[in-house]
Amino acid sequence: MPRVRHRLSLLLIATVFTVVLPAQPPEPAGEAIPGQWWAPGNDRPLPAYIEYANAYGRVGILNAPGLIDTNGHPFFETLGPNGRACVSCHQPANGMSLSLSMIVSRWRDSGGRDPIFAAIDGMNCPHLPSGDPASHSLLLERGLFRIPLPWPPVDTAGNSITPEFGLEVVRDPTGCNRHPVYGIEGERGEVSVYRRPRPAANLRYVTSSRFGVTPFIGKTGMLAAVDPETGQPVNMNMMADARESTLKTQAQSAAQGHLEVTAPLTVQQLEQIEAFELGLYAAQAYSVQGGVLNEPVGPSGLGPQAMAAGSDGVLGNNTTRFVIPMEDKWADLPDSGDTGEREQNAFRESVQRGHDVFFFRTFWISDSMHINTVGLGNPIKRTCATCHGMHMTGMDTANGWMDLGTTNHPWALEPPESPWVEDLPTMPLFKITCDDDLPPHPFLGRVIYTQDPGRALISGKCEDVGAIVIQQMRGLAARAPYFSNGSATSLHEVVDFYDRRYNIRYTEQEKSDLVNFLSVL
Amino acid sequence: MTLFFPLIAALGSQPRAAQPEPGERISFVSCPIVRDTRSVPCWLSEYGGNTYYLTIQSDVSAEVQPPMLGHEVLVEGIVSGTPPICGGIVLEPVRLSVMPERNADCNTLLPADERYTIDFNPRPPGPSAGRLAFAPDPTVVAEPVQPPVGPQTFNLYFDFDRSISFRHPAVLVSILETAAQLQPSLVQVTGVRGVHRLSDGTLLQESVGIAQRRAEEVAGLLGGAGLNVATEIEWQDSESEADGIDDWQSRRVTVILIP
Numbered sequence: 001m002p003r004v005r006h007r008l009s010l011l012l013i014a015t016v017f018t019v020v021l022p023a024q025p026p027e028p029a030g031e032a033i034p035g036q037w038w039a040p041g042n043d044r045p046l047p048a049y050i051e052y053a054n055a056y057g058r059v060g061i062l063n064a065p066g067l068i069d070t071n072g073h074p075f076f077e078t079l080g081p082n083g084r085a086c087v088s089c090h091q092p093a094n095g096m097s098l099s100l101s102m103i104v105s106r107w108r109d110s111g112g113r114d115p116i117f118a119a120i121d122g123m124n125c126p127h128l129p130s131g132d133p134a135s136h137s138l139l140l141e142r143g144l145f146r147i148p149l150p151w152p153p154v155d156t157a158g159n160s161i162t163p164e165f166g167l168e169v170v171r172d173p174t175g176c177n178r179h180p181v182y183g184i185e186g187e188r189g190e191v192s193v194y195r196r197p198r199p200a201a202n203l204r205y206v207t208s209s210r211f212g213v214t215p216f217i218g219k220t221g222m223l224a225a226v227d228p229e230t231g232q233p234v235n236m237n238m239m240a241d242a243r244e245s246t247l248k249t250q251a252q253s254a255a256q257g258h259l260e261v262t263a264p265l266t267v268q269q270l271e272q273i274e275a276f277e278l279g280l281y282a283a284q285a286y287s288v289q290g291g292v293l294n295e296p297v298g299p300s301g302l303g304p305q306a307m308a309a310g311s312d313g314v315l316g317n318n319t320t321r322f323v324i325p326m327e328d329k330w331a332d333l334p335d336s337g338d339t340g341e342r343e344q345n346a347f348r349e350s351v352q353r354g355h356d357v358f359f360f361r362t363f364w365i366s367d368s369m370h371i372n373t374v375g376l377g378n379p380i381k382r383t384c385a386t387c388h389g390m391h392m393t394g395m396d397t398a399n400g401w402m403d404l405g406t407t408n409h410p411w412a413l414e415p416p417e418s419p420w421v422e423d424l425p426t427m428p429l430f431k432i433t434c435d436d437d438l439p440p441h442p443f444l445g446r447v448i449y450t451q452d453p454g455r456a457l458i459s460g461k462c463e464d465v466g467a468i469v470i471q472q473m474r475g476l477a478a479r480a481p482y483f484s485n486g487s488a489t490s491l492h493e494v495v496d497f498y499d500r501r502y503n504i505r506y507t508e509q510e511k512s513d514l515v516n517f518l519s520v521l
Numbered sequence: 522m523t524l525f526f527p528l529i530a531a532l533g534s535q536p537r538a539a540q541p542e543p544g545e546r547i548s549f550v551s552c553p554i555v556r557d558t559r560s561v562p563c564w565l566s567e568y569g570g571n572t573y574y575l576t577i578q579s580d581v582s583a584e585v586q587p588p589m590l591g592h593e594v595l596v597e598g599i600v601s602g603t604p605p606i607c608g609g610i611v612l613e614p615v616r617l618s619v620m621p622e623r624n625a626d627c628n629t630l631l632p633a634d635e636r637y638t639i640d641f642n643p644r645p646p647g648p649s650a651g652r653l654a655f656a657p658d659p660t661v662v663a664e665p666v667q668p669p670v671g672p673q674t675f676n677l678y679f680d681f682d683r684s685i686s687f688r689h690p691a692v693l694v695s696i697l698e699t700a701a702q703l704q705p706s707l708v709q710v711t712g713v714r715g716v717h718r719l720s721d722g723t724l725l726q727e728s729v730g731i732a733q734r735r736a737e738e739v740a741g742l743l744g745g746a747g748l749n750v751a752t753e754i755e756w757q758d759s760e761s762e763a764d765g766i767d768d769w770q771s772r773r774v775t776v777i778l779i780p
Contacts, residue, residue, distance in 0.1 A: 215697065215746035216690035223745045231747075320651035362646050364630070367591065374687040377578055377587025379555065379630070381562050381646040437730070439621035439683060443591060 032105035036093035040078045040085030040115070043071040049304075051285050052093035056477035056519040060285030060294065060304035061092045061201070068276070074269040075276050080259035083115035086251070086273065089145070089197040089258065095282040095475025096201035100143040100486070107133070107140060120260055121146040125176030125192065138174065138426060142486035144194035145258070146176065149243075151184050151191040153460045156225070156245070163460035164435050167191065170449065171429035193452040194427065195240050195484045201282035202307055202474055205393045207247060209235050210313020212398035219370045219399050222459070235398040240468050240484045242401055243458045247274045281307035282475040287520050289347035299326035302520060307392060307474065316391030323385050323394050324473075324521065326355050347516060353509075354517025358384045363504040367443040369467055370402035378443075384498075387470060394473035394521075401455045401467040404501060406483045408466035409449040411501050413487040427451040427485065434462035441465060452485055477519050491515045538570025540610075543602035547573065547612060548720045548765050550595050550620065552627035553588040556607050560639050561646045563607030564588060566596055568720075573598070574609030575617060579644050581687070582653035585615055590627055593620040595681050595717070595725070597769055607637045616769045618680040669703045673778040677739060678769060681715070682727050685738050693742055696776055700748050705778040708748065712736030712756035715772030718763035725763075727772065732756035739774045 033053050048066045051058040070076035075086040090096045098116070106114040112131050119126040122145060128135035138144040153161040169177045169184060176182050176192040184191050213235045217224050224233035225245040236242035244250040248270040255261045265273075283304040285294050294303025301310075301324040316323035330352035333345040365371060366379035371387055380386070387402065388394035396402070405411025415423040432448040440446045441462050448465050456464035468484045482488040488497055495514045499506050506514070541547060549568040553575065556563045561578040564587045575596065576585040588594035598612025605611065644654035657663075677692050700708075712732035717725040733756040740754045759771035 214690055214694050216693050216742065218690055219687050221685035221687060221689040221693070221742070223742055318649045318651045322648075360647050372589060375581045375583065375586035377555075377562075377564065378589035378591060380578055380587075381557065383647040385648055440623060442589065442619075442621075442623070445623055 032099070032102045033093070036091070037102065037106065037109075038076075038087050038091055038093070040076065040083065040088055042076075045069050046076075046092070050092065052478065054093075054099075054478045055288075057284060057288045057290075057293075058286040059093070059095050059282060059475050059478040061096070062281040062304040062308050063276075064279040064281065064308050065275075073272060073276070074265065075273050078115075079255055079265070079269075080261035082118040082120065082260045084118065084259045086200065086254070086259075088116050090200035092282075093478065095199050095478035096280065097199040097475070097479040098143065098197050099479045100141075100481050100489075103139055103143055107136070112136070118260070121148070121258055124174035124194075125179060125182055127179060127182065128175070138194050141426065142194075143196055143481055144486050145197060146174075147193050147195050148182065148188070148190040148257075149193065149241075149457050151189055151457070153458055156228070161460040163456075164438055164462040165456070165460075165465070166433045167453070168431040168433070169428065170431045171425055171427075173424065173426050174428060177428055177430075191430075191453075191457060192428070193457070195452070196481070196486050198238070198240070199282060199472060199475055199479065200277055201280045202393055202472055203238075203247060203277045203280070205307075205310075205312045205390065206237055206395065206472060207235065207278075208313035209233070209398075211235075211315055211390075217399045219374045220461075220463070222461075224399070235400075237395060237398065237400045237469055241455045241458045242399070242469050247277055281305075282478075283307050284475060284477050284520050287347070289344065290351060290516075290520055291344050291348075293520050297329075299324075299329045301325040301392060310392040312392075313397070314391035315389055315397050317385045317389035321391050323359065323388060323391060324355060326352060328352065350513045350516045351520055354513035354515070357506075357510050357514050358388075358517060361510065363502050365502060368402055368404055369441070369443060369463055373442055373463075388473060392474075394470075396470045400470040401464070402470065403443075403454070403466040403468070404498075405466070406468060406487060406497070407450050407452040407454060407485055408444065411497075412451050412485075413497075432456070432462070432465050434465075438462065454484075473518065473521050476521055491518045494518070541571065541600045543600050545600045546598070546720070546765055547600060548595075548597045548718070548768070550593050550719065550725070552624065552629065553590060553592075553594045554629045554631065555590060556631040556637060557633040558607065558637060558639055559633055561643050563609070563637070563639070565607060565609045566594060568596070572609045574606040574611045575615055577607075577639065577643050578646065579654045580649070582655040584655060585617060588617050588619050590630065591623055591625065593624050593627055594618065595620060597717075597765075597767075606639065608634075618769065618772075619683075621680075621682050669699050669778075671780065673699050673703060673705075675699075675776045675778075676770075677735075677774045677776070679715075679735060679772045679774075681717070681725070681772060682731055684731070684735050685742065693739075693746070696743060696778070697746055697748060700743075700750075700778050703778050703780055705750055705780055707779040708740075708743065708750055708752040709775075709777040709779065710736050710740045710743075710752060710754050711775045711777075712739070712754075713771060713773050713775070714756070714758045715768065716759045716763040717768040717771070718765040720765060732758070735774045739776065743776070 046068050049062050051060045078085050089098045116122050123135045124138050152163050172178045181187045212218050213233050215233050225236050226233050227246050234245045251273045255265050281304045285303050294305050330348035362381050364379040372378035390397045430450050434446040450466045453465050455467040482494050488494045492515050495511050551566045551568050554565040563577050564575040566573050595618040598615035601611040601613040603611050675696050677689050712735040714727045714732035736754050736756045740752050
């Protein structure tokens, strides 16, 4: 009963917001839209441009080189024994990620037999019984795939790294991290964390090395990862933990891990995947309340066409380039007297205000590793765009991992445990104990509790615990839930997280405007 | 009212802190204080009954970068004769080092106070106008750099008891670029464990092992970035006696490229 009461109260809150804030778009629906699923090997061509409906409007997928034949294309074809392709988890309708609503729909439509539910990572742990929703609960409830990583960490050459901290399993709801085979002390020597798939679009921006990329990581001074083909440093901005250096190494790793291929992808396959991903753009193209987003006279930063035309590797946290250029085109729109146009203009003005909140509204950013430790001070009085500074994407420009608290205590989402609720924690919890002979984590000390140590599982550094690479902000409307651990089910919750974390004290108007802004990206 | 009187009387009877003279060297460890302003926040610290202005919030290009609440800061500076900023005696130049251990008492964030304004025009507390605050003027043509001849020496300076950080990529890149021209036959890397004299006479010495850690990290980074020549790695305690004058220079790694 307590569980029912809890959900009922959430519904009531949502209803109140709908009434009080008419400019607020509907929260993402729990149902995927029929006919949007792109199955591996379906052999239909991917057009040069296509739009898919979502709760906020439509996301546009622009394939810059033009229509491609997916028949035989390694991104779209099943490559391994589990029946998956890259497209399985990078769906066009979901901005080349995979929404929770789509996952739930696939479970229902396939009776739990779709390849995305493969035991290797579509289950909480491979040893669990297949076909039981409980075995896939993190995927079905939060959109999370299991990411098994070697423990202790190994470098790209396969050499073991001595971590600066000890790792203990405090809570193991999936049963994986204490398992005799898959657990930290198990036969495979792995630690399992659970993360959302990142969008395989706009990757020309994501992988750009035009800004701030040197042989050394700007935030820490450590060695940057290099492209194994060229030996050149890369921006380390692609994965949540920056563990892959290039699109090709990512594809190879994903094929072996997620697709369970037995032989490495060929050079030709890797080049096909890379070329496809570098030419693909995704952004919201149409808003239910705001109308067409990619109209030529509109804000120049909106729509997938703008993504295809934009410059990568550009710092946008300035008033010359902007992160999402809008040129104030939706500020103070005229009233033509037409009711429909008036409502659309009201929404567009809200989006403009949301942009201005994102770009100009200051607050104190405090105790965030790799932001407050890179020469800016702790705290700093800045804006969202300080961290989300990359022109067009809102990522960091390079080496973009930082700890906002999405996975670390005390900020990570944890259910309130008490005898009065039935909800139990679903995420693993680790205790990190940093070595005594090294400086402590500057904000969290030597003992840290985390659901996902993030970058620290790769670097072995105490200071990297819970640091996650900033996500791109495009196509958000198509791919809820948000954050690497799926802890924000809606854009409103994303804004709420920041509001709590940094004590911003946004007004309800500011929150609504921010959500509307995020919904059109 | 009568309750307050003794307190006010007590405050009034306290001796005034001695005002430091311009040119006087000041060094202390204390909590930093943030004072908000209409623009960017100021960073202050108190020592010996005086409030010192340390710096303002700017960006990563700033020569003096703000410390961190939650940690004490080691301040080394010279009293300037300029008017106070944000209510603090100005130290110029000033060197700041965030102390590694956490101190929860360092948590003072003062609201904006209309009595304290910043008279110059800092980078605003949000998006910039397109350049980092202290980046070189792109319209100024840099003089051509002469090719390096003979041994080339570089110093990497460190915060107290800390090793490699965001401060060091620029120097490390400079070493690599010079090495590419010089083609050294030998690289000498010497880590130094610093020692520091505070104004009250206290001697601060860095941890045992920090010099070795710094030297090995720097050598490892240079080698990992492709400087694959014979490398001698040494470490030592600071040879100079701490006297409160530029003691920050004792916390360093010296890299010498020898042709």
